[in-house]
Amino acid sequence: MRTSLRGSAAIVGIGLAGIPAMPPGSTPVDCMALAALAALMDAGIAPEEVDGVFASGLQMLMPALGLCEYLGLAPRHVDGTQVGGCAPLVQLNHARQAIASGTCEVALIAYGSTQRSSGAAFASLSEPLVFEQGLGWPGPVAAYAMIAQRHMHDFGTRREDFAEVAVAAREWARLTPGATAQGPLTIEDVLAARPIASPFGLRDCCLVTDGGGALVVVSAERAKYMKAPVYVLGSAEIATHRSIAAMPDLVHTGAAITGARAFTEAGLSPPDIDVAQLYDAFTVNPIVFLEDLGFCAKGEGGPFVRDGGIAPGGRLAVNTNGGGLSFCHPGMYGVFTLIESVLQLRGGLGARQVAGAKTALAHAPGGFMASHATAILGTPETL
Amino acid sequence: MSGITPLTPPLSPLAQFEAGLTHGGITIAPEAPPARRFPPRLGAGSDTQHALATTGTVYSATHVSTRAGSHMLALIDLTDGGRLLARLRGETDASAAIGAQVALATDRQDDEPALTFTRIAEGAR
Numbered sequence: 004m005r006t007s008l009r010g011s012a013a014i015v016g017i018g019l020a021g022i023p024a025m026p027p028g029s030t031p032v033d034c035m036a037l038a039a040l041a042a043l044m045d046a047g048i049a050p051e052e053v054d055g056v057f058a059s060g061l062q063m064l065m066p067a068l069g070l071c072e073y074l075g076l077a078p079r080h081v082d083g084t085q086v087g088g089c090a091p092l093v094q095l096n097h098a099r100q101a102i103a104s105g106t107c108e109v110a111l112i113a114y115g116s117t118q119r120s121s122g123a124a125f126a127s128l129s130e131p132l133v134f135e136q137g138l139g140w141p142g143p144v145a146a147y148a149m150i151a152q153r154h155m156h157d158f159g160t161r162r163e164d165f166a167e168v169a170v171a172a173r174e175w176a177r178l179t180p181g182a183t184a185q186g187p188l189t190i191e192d193v194l195a196a197r198p199i200a201s202p203f204g205l206r207d208c209c210l211v212t213d214g215g216g217a218l219v220v221v222s223a224e225r226a227k228y229m230k231a232p233v234y235v236l237g238s239a240e241i242a243t244h245r246s247i248a249a250m251p252d253l254v255h256t257g258a259a260i261t262g263a264r265a266f267t268e269a270g271l272s273p274p275d276i277d278v279a280q281l282y283d284a285f286t287v288n289p290i291v292f293l294e295d296l297g298f299c300a301k302g303e304g305g306p307f308v309r310d311g312g313i314a315p316g317g318r319l320a321v322n323t324n325g326g327g328l329s330f331c332h333p334g335m336y337g338v339f340t341l342i343e344s345v346l347q348l349r350g351g352l353g354a355r356q357v358a359g360a361k362t363a364l365a366h367a368p369g370g371f372m373a374s375h376a377t378a379i380l381g382t383p384e385t386l
Numbered sequence: 387m388s389g390i391t392p393l394t395p396p397l398s399p400l401a402q403f404e405a406g407l408t409h410g411g412i413t414i415a416p417e418a419p420p421a422r423r424f425p426p427r428l429g430a431g432s433d434t435q436h437a438l439a440t441t442g443t444v445y446s447a448t449h450v451s452t453r454a455g456s457h458m459l460a461l462i463d464l465t466d467g468g469r470l471l472a473r474l475r476g477e478t479d480a481s482a483a484i485g486a487q488v489a490l491a492t493d494r495q496d497d498e499p500a501l502t503f504t505r506i507a508e509g510a511r
Contacts, residue, residue, distance in 0.1 A: 133400050134425040137499045138473050139457050141450055148448035148480075149461060156446070156484045201449040201480045248424040248461060248471045253446055 009268050010386045012099035012110075013226035014233045016046025016219030017342045022331045023183040023212040024120050031062045031215075032069040034333075035115025038215030039070060046219040046229065048109060053219075055080040055107025057094035059114050061127045061334040070113055080107035086242055087369020088282055090114070091218070091338035092376035096238040098220045108221065115215035116333035126334065132246055141200065143284065144208060146247040146371035148200035151287035153253040155202065158302035162202050164309060165286035166193035169206050169328050171314035172283060176325025178315065178355035183212050184329040193286075206328075207286040214333035216342050223386075231349045234386055236362070237269030237379040247371045257375035258295035258366060265364075265377040266297070273297045276379070277360040278347045279319060280340035282367035283326040289313065292366050293321075296377070320357045323347060337367035337376070344380050361385050399426040407500040410492055412438040412464070422468035439465035440490035441506065447480040462488060462503055473502040 018041025021034040035058065043050055056078040058066035067083040070076070080101050084093050091112050098110035118126055132140075154160045170190055176182035188206065196204035226232035239261040244250050266272055273296065281292040290304030298319060299307040307313070313321035322328075324343045327336040344363035346352055362385055365378045397405075399415035403426055406413030414426030414436050422438060447460040458474040460483060475491060475498065477483045488503040495502075 132425075134403070135471055138459060138471060138501065139450060139452075139499070140459065140471070141452070145448050145450055145459055148450075149446040149459070152448055152480045152484065153446040155481060198449075198451040200451070203448075246425050246471070248469055253461075 007268065008099050008103055009236055009270070010234045011223055012102050012220050012235050013223055014218050014235070014341070014345050014380070015221055015226050015229045016042040016048065017345050018042030018045055018217045019342065020115070020215040022181060022214040025117055025213045027120060029117055029120060031060050031115045031117050032066070032073055033115070034117060034213060034215035035060060035066065035070055035113045035217070036073040038115060038217040039074060039111055039113040042217035042219050043111070048219055050074045050076065052109045053111045054078050055098060055101055055110035057082040057098055057110060057112040059083065059085060059090035059094065059335065060116060061118070062116060062121065064128055078107065086374035088284065088335040088337045089240070089367035089369040089374055089376040090335065091216070091341060092365060092367050092378050093240045093374070095218065095220065095235065095341065095378055096240050096376060099235050099238065102220065102222050108225070110220040111217065112220065112338070113215065113217040114335065114338040116335070117213045118334040119211050119213045134246065134248070143371060144200045144203065147285040147287055148203050149247065150253045150291065150372060151202050151285070154287060154291065157254055158305065160290065160305035162194060163190055164290065164305035165202065165207050166190045167308045167311070168283065168286040168289050168313065169193045171308065171311065171317065172322050172326045172328035174314045175323050175355055176329035179324045179330060182325040182330045183210050184325070203285060209284045209327035209332035209336070210329070212331040212333050214331045216338035218338070218341055232383065233345045233348045233380050234383065235378060236271065236381045236385060237265035237267070238377065239264035239268070240374070240376040242374040244373045245370060250372060254291065255301070256291055256295050256368065256372045258292050258368070258377065261375045261377040262296035262366065265379045269379040271362065271379060275362055276364045277320070277362050278323060278344070278357045279321050279364045280323070280326070280343050280366070281321055282336050282340055283322055283328050284332070284336065286328070288368070289321055296364065296366060315355070323355050323357060340365035340367050341378060348380060348382050395428050399428060402426070404500070406437070410440070410490065412440055412490065414438065422464070422466070424468060424470040438468050441465045442488055442503070444474065444483050444486045444488055445469060447474060447477070447483040449478055449480050458483065460503065473499050475502050475504045477505065
């Protein structure tokens with residue numbers, strides 16, 4: 004027997020920490036725990052009530068243990084799923100399953116990183132990918148660049164389209180207090196930036212910052228009596244490969260599967276979504292996700308973002324805090340797609356607020372477009 | 387020992403692949419079909435070794451720029467199946483490289499990795 008989990012759990016607390024940088028000597032656990040404490044305070048829930056701990060990070064092999072020790076927790080449900088940047092979205096899916104099955108009541112989902120202050124170019128505990136070593140493989144940027152290059156080949160997407168994504172993110176960031184990058188940015192600036200991996204220049208690539216984010220999730224029954232609960236209407240996860248050579252098709256991603264599943268569960272379709280947070284480690288990402296999630300047809304992502312299509316006042320409000328390109332990018336950005344979704348649904352964000360937003364979609368990939376998770380969130384009236 | 391026998395391969399997929407390259411070939415470890423997958427992986431059944439084509443078509447590519455220099459990386463669809471990540475010699479325009487017919491380089495230049503492909507001259511195939 005299978006019952007729907009639609010609306011069974013809600014996010015009732017959110018917290019941020021360490022953006023753009025923690026003080027010198029800080030550890031990823033410091034950052035993660037601070038975000039967790041902020042989220043618990045936001046929820047009005049005492050740390051000792053947490054009985055489900057979900058933690059992730061790139062620099063920590065055992066992030067859940069670090070968080071439990073730090074906060075003095077001994078939870079009965081522990082989850083350290085590591086599938087790359089979408090891990091917190093995957094853990095949100097796991098958390099609502101755990102809450103529904105009764106294995107925990109108060110789930111704390113946390114992420115933390117000292118990616119910038121650690122001084123490493125890309126601080127990660129990733130296992131070596133032995134068939135990519137020795138080729139001069141610079142990691143994610145080359146994988147996503149090849150996706151972009153193939154997207155250009157198949158659909159005529161232009162470098163200017165990728166640049167539109169970076170410029171739109173910056174315009175949103177300029178409306179977002181605390182966003183890391185807020186200086187003016189033009190299409191020409193993006194095109195003229197130092198080449199990194201064609202077709203990408205520096206401004207097609209996410210920031211390198213510190214940062215932590217956390218969420219508190221409880222059952223809908225409990226959330227009913229709390230301030231501004233945001234309900235999980237649909238959620239789905241998938242993992243398809245590890246190495247870029249094993250990705251079945253560079254321009255069709257697992258987002259098409261998780262998106263369809265999440266929309267079906269939520270009983271919604273793309274036109275019903277008021278605001279979308281699409282993990283933008285590189286400028287090609289939102290273009291591919293807009294297609295795979297059904298906001299436009301395959302191959303139409305370039306035209307969709309053109310002429311300010313996802314900038315403030317555009318066709319669809321995307322990455323309304325500035326995303327990984329301009330808000331922050333501490334190694335893995337997934338948790339921040341959820342936090343900005345919650346903020347938009349709570350309302351009152353000033354200049355960047357999407358008026359009357361009732362539904363939000365958060366999507367993140369992990370690794371080289373290898374794992375995906377989609378979450379569709381809604382205000383109480385969407386239940 | 388009781389019950390089951392541990393499976394231990396004579397050669398790792400990486401060792402077999404690297405051994406093949408030293409002889410100018412692309413070989414992958416035993417694996418149940420479909421076997422032309424990268425990275426190569428072990429299977430639990432067959433012990434057949436697979437020699438793959440050393441020619442193929444560029445599926446996608448990117449020109450990587452670093453302080454130390456620049457180089458082209460490409461995903462190559464081998465002629466008889468299998469897609470691998472390799473270095474691509476002599477190309478700087480990734481858009482122009484997509485679709486190019488390429489072959490595993492038989493000579494190794496400077497500090498190139500062993501898994502380097504080059505474009506096959508027009509009409510040479």
